[in-house]
Amino acid sequence: MTSTLEIIQPSAGLDIGSTELTSLTSFIETFPLQGESLYSIVFKRNSDIVQTQKARFAVVNLEKILTATFAVSATSGFDRMSLRDLSRQTGMSMGSIYSCISKKEDIASMIADIVRLSSELTRQHAMQSDSIWSKIEQSIRFHLYASTLLQPWYFFLYFETRCLPQEQQRESKKIELDGIKSFEAQIQDGVDAGEFHTNDARMVANTIVVLLEDWYLKPWKTLSPWKANISIEQQEKQINNYSQSIIELVRKLLVDS
Amino acid sequence: MTSTLEIIQPSAGLDIGSTELTSLTSFIETFPLQGESLYSIVFKRNSDIVQTQKARFAVVNLEKILTATFAVSATSGFDRMSLRDLSRQTGMSMGSIYSCISKKEDIASMIADIVRLSSELTRQHAMQSDSIWSKIEQSIRFHLYASTLLQPWYFFLYFETRCLPQEQQRESKKIELDGIKSFEAQIQDGVDAGEFHTNDARMVANTIVVLLEDWYLKPWKTLSPWKANISIEQQEKQINNYSQSIIELVRKLLVDS
DNA sequence: ATAAAAATAGAACGAGCGTTCGATTTATTA
DNA sequence: TAATAAATCGAACGCTCGTTCTATTTTTAT
Numbered sequence: 054m055t056s057t058l059e060i061i062q063p064s065a066g067l068d069i070g071s072t073e074l075t076s077l078t079s080f081i082e083t084f085p086l087q088g089e090s091l092y093s094i095v096f097k098r099n100s101d102i103v104q105t106q107k108a109r110f111a112v113v114n115l116e117k118i119l120t121a122t123f124a125v126s127a128t129s130g131f132d133r134m135s136l137r138d139l140s141r142q143t144g145m146s147m148g149s150i151y152s153c154i155s156k157k158e159d160i161a162s163m164i165a166d167i168v169r170l171s172s173e174l175t176r177q178h179a180m181q182s183d184s185i186w187s188k189i190e191q192s193i194r195f196h197l198y199a200s201t202l203l204q205p206w207y208f209f210l211y212f213e214t215r216c217l218p219q220e221q222q223r224e225s226k227k228i229e230l231d232g233i234k235s236f237e238a239q240i241q242d243g244v245d246a247g248e249f250h251t252n253d254a255r256m257v258a259n260t261i262v263v264l265l266e267d268w269y270l271k272p273w274k275t276l277s278p279w280k281a282n283i284s285i286e287q288q289e290k291q292i293n294n295y296s297q298s299i300i301e302l303v304r305k306l307l308v309d310s
Numbered sequence: 311m312t313s314t315l316e317i318i319q320p321s322a323g324l325d326i327g328s329t330e331l332t333s334l335t336s337f338i339e340t341f342p343l344q345g346e347s348l349y350s351i352v353f354k355r356n357s358d359i360v361q362t363q364k365a366r367f368a369v370v371n372l373e374k375i376l377t378a379t380f381a382v383s384a385t386s387g388f389d390r391m392s393l394r395d396l397s398r399q400t401g402m403s404m405g406s407i408y409s410c411i412s413k414k415e416d417i418a419s420m421i422a423d424i425v426r427l428s429s430e431l432t433r434q435h436a437m438q439s440d441s442i443w444s445k446i447e448q449s450i451r452f453h454l455y456a457s458t459l460l461q462p463w464y465f466f467l468y469f470e471t472r473c474l475p476q477e478q479q480r481e482s483k484k485i486e487l488d489g490i491k492s493f494e495a496q497i498q499d500g501v502d503a504g505e506f507h508t509n510d511a512r513m514v515a516n517t518i519v520v521l522l523e524d525w526y527l528k529p530w531k532t533l534s535p536w537k538a539n540i541s542i543e544q545q546e547k548q549i550n551n552y553s554q555s556i557i558e559l560v561r562k563l564l565v566d567s
Numbered sequence: 568a569t570a571a572a573a574a575t576a577g578a579a580c581g582a583g584c585g586t587t588c589g590a591t592t593t594a595t596t597a
Numbered sequence: 598t599a600a601t602a603a604a605t606c607g608a609a610c611g612c613t614c615g616t617t618c619t620a621t622t623t624t625t626a627t
Contacts, residue, residue, distance in 0.1 A: 363604090
């Protein structure tokens with residue numbers, strides 16, 4: 054059996070479009086990891102684990118399982134969530150659940166896989182920009198958009214990393230470090246080109262990353278009160294406020310004085 | 311039985327000194343929540359739970375239990391840590407463990423209690439400064455010092471909040487929000503007094519808080535490579551670097567331009 | 568409509584959990 | 598030093614967990 058870790062082939066057929074992103078609405082038009090196709094992707098990328106053969110059944114059941122996992126484990130944690138809880142919440146029998154997974158841990162692995170894929174897409178998108186500043190700005194925007202649409206997924210991976218096999222735990226840490234390094238490199242490029250001024254590129258990079266994390270980790274902060282069924286327009290407004298706040302903050306740290 | 315939550319009486323006998331803090335070394339001289347006395351405090355504050363009567367035994371055993379809890383749950387999480395793990399790690403029998411606690415959850419409650427107490431001390435300390443800027447700077451320094459000495463405690467509470475009873479969960483969230491509000495109010499004071507310039511005091515406050523959290527949450531970031539037995543001098547150096555970085559960052563956001 | 572294949576159901580199993588409790592050892596007191 | 602109290606021990610209990618497995622139902626193909 055191939056480990057989930059190895060199956061990551063982010064560029065495999067997924068197109069993220071090439072336009073400059075300026076709104077959540079336009080992001081939604083191109084981002085592949087959402088709606089029904091999200092669970093189709095989960096199904097395809099875990100075909101070695103999922104015993105159910107017909108996509109029609111698998112996609113529906115994976116959605117049930119993952120949605121219920123987010124709901125239950127957000128309050129009680131993945132370890133405390135029993136598969137009987139899951140069975141109750143989804144209305145599926147044990148047998149059905151176990152035809153989508155081979156063991157409980159698989160659920161966490163599938164989630165981790167999608168978040169890693171999303172991170173990979175973020176990186177790819179940023180590389181398309183030409184100017185240094187635009188690269189930074191687009192990285193921030195794309196990350197905020199993606200982590201908004203996939204909020205429960207990002208949240209889960211952050212808090213339940215310890216439920217993954219060690220290899221995947223290390224991979225998750227690595228992704229965060231890569232994110233910091235990537236911002237740091239871009240900032241350093243700007244400094245070298247005379248566009249920015251700072252003597253602590255890493256600190257600025259790190260600040261960006263923790264502010265991005267804060268967005269999906271703390272929906273309860275008054276910064277972005279996460280209501281159940283908030284309208285797209287309101288979401289657009291909030292996310293624009295926050296991305297503008299981050300971008301202005303970074304500009305102050307890099308450009309002023 | 312009194313709930314752990316109600317027992318918090320931070321000012322009860324604990325003196326935190328009144329000098330301006332400028333180094334970890336000087337902090338260590340006055341901070342009460344460290345060394346042996348830390349576990350004496352744990353014992354006293356949980357006398358309604360701990361069945362062991364003689365402090366001589368209780369303090370030693372509480373230290374064993376909590377130390378082992380930090381070690382085991384840092385990698386596998388509190389839920390996965392069985393009391394048999396704990397028994398093996400501490401060399402204590404089940405009976406001994408259960409004379410310090412009445413149920414597993416008590417361990418988490420005791421830790422939460424100390425972190426809350428530490429947060430309360432931080433707030434008290436900051437209020438002693440006279441100038442606005444000094445209040446902010448001292449809050450940052452005190453928080454970094456305290457969360458360095460109590461790193462496993464802070465880390466545990468952040469990741470294991472969900473193991474606590476709901477009432478205590480809410481209390482933990484509240485403490486973070488209070489921290490943000492407190493910084494925000496101080497910044498706003500500065501703006502009103504004409505000392506600072508910003509149109510987003512909350513964003514700056516929030517940035518400070520997430521950077522402070524980052525310090526104890528991510529010891530593996532190259533920012534502060536957390537070695538097992540790092541010398542006090544090295545720790546002093548690292549913590550000074552980081553606090554200077556935060557303070558300079560805040561200064562740029564509030565003072566420049 | 569019938570036969571084959573796939574999906575679903577839920578009872579059953581063994582392992583490991585948190586917790587209890589009486590026996591035993593160690594410490595304190597007179 | 599004997600008597601009492603406190604601390605420690607670890608086997609035992611009941612329960613819930615992840616997982617398995619066979620019978621049954623539903624879907625698909627002929």
